[in-house]
Each structure stands twice: as structure tokens, then as C-alpha cells.
Amino acid sequence: MSEPSPKDPAAEDADSEPRPGRVRKPIGWSTIIIAVLVAVSAALVWRRDGADGVLDILTHDLSLFGGILPRVLAGCLLGAFISEILPHENVSRSLGPRSGLMGLLIGTAFGAILPGGPFTAYPVASALLAVGADFGATIAMVVSWTLIGYGRAVAWEIPIMGTDFTLWRIMISLPLPVLAGALGRFVYVRLYPKPLAKDDES
Amino acid sequence: MSAALLIDILLWGSVLGVGLIAFRRGPPVFVASLREGSMDFINIVPRIALGVIGSGYIAAIIPQEVITGWLGPDSGWFGVAAAVVAGAATPGGPVIGFSIGTVALKSGGGVPQVVAYVVAWALFAFQRVILWEIPFMPARFVWFRCAVSVPFPFVAAAIAMLIGKP
Numbered sequence: 573m574s575e576p577s578p579k580d581p582a583a584e585d586a587d588s589e590p591r592p593g594r595v596r597k598p599i600g601w602s603t604i605i606i607a608v609l610v611a612v613s614a615a616l617v618w619r620r621d622g623a624d625g626v627l628d629i630l631t632h633d634l635s636l637f638g639g640i641l642p643r644v645l646a647g648c649l650l651g652a653f654i655s656e657i658l659p660h661e662n663v664s665r666s667l668g669p670r671s672g673l674m675g676l677l678i679g680t681a682f683g684a685i686l687p688g689g690p691f692t693a694y695p696v697a698s699a700l701l702a703v704g705a706d707f708g709a710t711i712a713m714v715v716s717w718t719l720i721g722y723g724r725a726v727a728w729e730i731p732i733m734g735t736d737f738t739l740w741r742i743m744i745s746l747p748l749p750v751l752a753g754a755l756g757r758f759v760y761v762r763l764y765p766k767p768l769a770k771d772d773e774s
Numbered sequence: 775m776s777a778a779l780l781i782d783i784l785l786w787g788s789v790l791g792v793g794l795i796a797f798r799r800g801p802p803v804f805v806a807s808l809r810e811g812s813m814d815f816i817n818i819v820p821r822i823a824l825g826v827i828g829s830g831y832i833a834a835i836i837p838q839e840v841i842t843g844w845l846g847p848d849s850g851w852f853g854v855a856a857a858v859v860a861g862a863a864t865p866g867g868p869v870i871g872f873s874i875g876t877v878a879l880k881s882g883g884g885v886p887q888v889v890a891y892v893v894a895w896a897l898f899a900f901q902r903v904i905l906w907e908i909p910f911m912p913a914r915f916v917w918f919r920c921a922v923s924v925p926f927p928f929v930a931a932a933i934a935m936l937i938g939k940p
Contacts, residue, residue, distance in 0.1 A: 602908040603821055610828030616835045629830035637826045644822055645815045646785050651910075652811030653792035656803055687784035690902060691822075694910035695814065701915060711919050714907075715926070718896040727778050728868035733876050733892075741889055744933045748893075748926050756922045763918075 644691040651695030655703050664704030669757070671709060676753040679709035683716030683749065689724065693717040707760045712753030719745040818909055825905030832901065833866035838874055845878035845891055854931045857887040861894025861927065864901075871895040885939050886931040894927035 618626045667675045682700075686693060697714050705713075718724070720742050729738045797804040844860040845853075864871050875892050879885070898920045907916045 602904050602913070603824065606821075606825055606828065606904050610824065610831055613828070613831035613835045617831050620835075625834075626831075629834060630827065633827040633830040636830075637823060640822070640826060641819070643782070643785060644818065645812075646789050648815040648818065649789050649808070649811035650785075650792060652807040652814060653789070653796045656807040656810075657792060657795045657799065687781060687788050690906035692785060694907050698911045701912065707915060707918060710915065711922060714919060715897065715923065719893065723781055724868055724896075727781055729872055729892075732869065732872035733879075737879070740939075741892060741930075744889060744930050744937070745893065747933075748929065751929065752923055752926055755925070756919065759922060760918070 640691065643688060647688055647691035647693075647695045650688075650692055651699040654696055655699035658699075658703050660703045663700065667700060667705035667709040669706040669708070669761075671706070673750070673754075675706075675709045676712045676750045676757075679705070679712035679753060680716040680720075680749040683713035683718075684720050684722070686713075686717055686721060687723060692723075693721075706757065708753040708757030711756040712749045715752045716749035719748055821909045822905070825901070829866055829901060829905065833870055836863070836865050838870065838877070841874050842877050842881070845874070845883045845887055851928075851931075853884055853887040854890045854928060857891035857931075858894040858924075858927045861891045861896075862898050862900055864895050864899050866901065871899065886934040889934040890927040890931040893930040897923040897926060 614626060614629075617629065621628075665671065666678055671678070683693070686696060693714060697710050697717075700713065701707075701710050725738050725742060729741075733741075793804065793808075796807050841860045841864055844856045860874075861871075864874060871892070875888050875895075878891065879888050903916060903920060907919075
């Protein structure tokens with residue numbers, strides 16, 4: 573369905589300035605897995621609760637989906653704009669494979685201040701990867717968003733788990749994004765020596 | 775839901791902000807990224823729809839009690855490991871994840887175990903990985919990031935044990 577068709581003039585126009593990494597993936601195996609999982613689960617719910625049970629969940633999740641949709645659009649636009657306006661050289665210098673601890677700290681700070689949920693974090697992370705951030709800095713960003721970002725904490729964790737627990741949990745999590753990014757770099761260099769050598773200008 | 779509203783305002787404010795910067799680089803840049811973002815959106819919607827609409831069914835067949843049971847009061851590193859597995863296996867959104875954590879805390883689960891659970895859920899809950907992260911990011915990056923993240927719920931639990939309760 574989302575198979576990138578070379579005949580689509582709009583897609584071709586938008587891609588006139590090629591952006592590595594932001595490929596539009598066709599429906600892949602992960603979609604198939606989730607589809608099978610959903611179908612099996614829905615069948616089990618139907619056997620247990622009948623058609624009413626299936627419909628109840630469907631209406632609830634449809635309204636949830638309707639609420640999320642505008643935010644997904646916002647996230648996609650944010651990712652597209654960011655990858656367009658960030659100077660690629662600067663990104664690969666400050667978030668690239670040789671950006672050192674500073675790159676991990678920048679990634680962490682970026683993830684912590686990023687507004688929104690998964691609909692923002694992943695498109696933006698994907699944009700960063702595409703414009704020259706390395707796995708380590710991007711891991712720091714994603715981990716920082718999920719562990720110390722305020723979005724989920726304010727909207728969900730504080731109301732449900734309480735302010736004390738949430739702040740304490742965030743405090744414990746503070747060092748983790750940098751550590752995860754550092755571990756990511758450490759493993760990446762040993763796992764994929766070639767892609768790194770490609771970026772190495774020396 | 776004033777917090778959600780605030781976050782929406784911040785989110786769209788950021789979109790406007792970066793959009794404005796793009797616009798000042800010239801309308802073609804602006805239009806190109808607008809089109810790029812919209813195409814991403816159109817391509818992602820079917821997958822998000824499948825996941826969001828389907829997640830209710832997945833959550834319905836994995837009852838919360840099963841996962842709460844794994845977060846029982848048996849403390850120690852075995853409990854932490856069970857909590858990490860439970861975090862990864864928790865279906866559904868943040869309401870379910872955090873509610874399970876709260877129930878576990880109230881029913882006598884150890885604090886380091888609950889921290890490990892919440893951190894593991896945040897880092898690699900299978901449903902968020904498949905539903906959100908894989909569609910938006912290169913799959914190779916996603917698996918790599920998840921693998922690299924595995925030690926960190928344990929690190930969080932260790933810090934929790936060291937510095938004590940909130």
C-alpha cells in the first residue's frame with residue numbers, strides 16, 4: 573500500500589533532493605506480525621465476549637486513533653522540517669560518530685526537551701539519523717525522550733504513579749541516556765566497522 | 775486534560791517554529807518539507823491505524839493481573855529480571871504500563887523491581903517498538919537500540935537499591 577511508486581510525480585518532486593535513510597518502507601514483516609497478532613487477539617476477544625466485546629474495543633480505539641492522528645501529522649511535519657533546516661555538516665560534527673561525549677549530551681538534551689509522544693520522537697530521530705547523527709547520539713536521544721522527557725511524565729506518569737515516584741524515577745534515569753549512547757557506539761564500532769569507515773574522511 | 779492540551783500547544787508551537795525557519799529559507803524549501811512530512815504521514819497512517827486500533831484487542835487478551843503477578847513481592851535480582859520481561863511484554867499504552875506499576879507498588883512489589891519494570895516498559899515495550907518505532911525508523915537501528923537498552927533497567931534497579939526509596 574505504501575510501496576513507493578516511481579510513477580508518483582509528487583513523491584519524485586519531494587525526493588529531488590535525496591535524503592538518505594528516509595526511505596518509505598513498504599508494508600514489511602513487522603506490519604504483518606502486528607496484523608496477525610491483532611487478528612488473533614480480536615478472534616479471542618470475540619470468542620470470549622462475543623461481537624459486543626469486539627465492537628466496544630473497536631469504538632474505544634477508533635476514538636483514541638482519531639485523537640492521535642493530528643499529533644502524528646505534527647510529528648511527521650516536525651521531522652521533515654527539522655531534517656530540512658538542520659545543516660547537515662553541523663549535525664554530523666555535533667552528533668556524528670566522532671562527536672564524543674558532547675554529542676551524547678546534545679542528543680540527551682534534545683530528547684529531553686522534545687515535545688510530544690512517539691509520533692514526534694521517532695520521526696525526529698529518523699530525521700537526525702538521515703542528516704548525519706550516528707547510532708550512539710540517536711540512541712541517547714530516543715532513550716532520553718522515553719526516560720527523562722517530560723511529555724509522557726506530565727501526561728501519564730505523574731497522574732497515575734504520583735509526583736514523588738515519577739521525579740525519583742527520572743532522577744535515577746538521568747545518567748542512562750548517555751550510558752546507552754556510549755554503549756551503542758562501543759558496540760556499533762565493533763559490529764559494523766565498514767559503515768563507520770565510510771564516514772571516516774581521513 | 776490540561777497537561778495534554780499543554781503538550782499539544784508545545785507540539786504545534788514547535789512545528790510552527792521550525793516551519794517558520796524553513797519558510798525563511800525560501801518557500802520552495804518550505805513546500806518541499808511540507809510535502810515530505812505529509813507524504814510520511816500518509817504512508818504511516820495505515821500502520822498506526824492497525825496498531826492503535828488493534829492494541830485494545832492485544833491488551834484485552836493479556837490481562838493486567840498476569841503481568842502484575844510477575845511483579846510480586848519476591849525481591850532481589852530474580853524479581854528485577856522478571857520485571858524487565860514483564861515490562862517488555864506489557865501491551866497497550868502508558869495508562870496500562872503505569873497502572874500496572876502502581877498496582878505492583880501498592881500490592882507490595884519492591885521499589886527497585888517496579889523501577890526496573892517502568893524503565894523496561896519505557897525502553898522496549900514490544901508493542902511500542904513494533905507499532906511506533908519500526909514504522910518510523912530503520913529496522914536495523916531499532917533492533918540495535920533495543921539490544922543496547924537491555925542492561926539499563928538493571929542499572930536503574932541497582933541505582934534504586936543504592937539510593938533507596940523516594
